[in-house]
Amino acid sequence: GAGVSQSPRYKVAKRGQDVALRCDPISGHVSLFWYQQALGQGPEFLTYFQNEAQLDKSGLPSDRFFAERPEGSVSTLKIQRTQQEDSAVYLCASSWDRGPYEQYFGPGTRLTVT
């Protein structure tokens, strides 16, 4: 069956450019998470959606990071005025319900800021 998909898989941006990363979760999944994974590290939580509501954005590193999920399915993570420290893999995960359950991860988008 279809899993979580993300696009693009790779993105190179010049410092100062804006980028948009897309996540297509598993159909019907209520919960959607974004994580950031630096090289050699575990994923770190960025933000959480329950359907279209963004209930937790405590992990977003700055106000340059913005996420939305307007219809409760596809989500977009936008980074404005990218900086070199934003270089990382951005992972999207979805879960069938709210609360702690198994999360299914997409392949990630590798962002390189030059």
Place this chain on the structure above:
Amino acid sequence: GENVGLHLPTLSVQEGDNSIINCAYSNSASDYFIWYKQESGKGPQFIIDIRSNMDKRQGQRVTVLLNKTVKHLSLQIAATQPGDSAVYFCAESHGSSNTGKLIFGQGTTLQVKP
């Protein structure tokens, strides 16, 4: 083979041996724990999970043990195969967060020698 602490990043085992990957978690309020396997260039893949009302759970070739007294989690892989080579992450979730967001450890690299 076994890694003896959170700060040992690599575990090397012979094909066919059993592997034990250890993880210390930080929050005594965590009530959900999960193990993921991540291969190079891919997103984390679910292996097995356990809730705090259990101390052991078994899957296919894998067993997770939870010791809440010392806040310790371990993943046992029986008859390790070359395809098991990957980075393994433990993660915890705090029930009070109500979002199910996962807090990941640093990861252990498992190398299986043929």
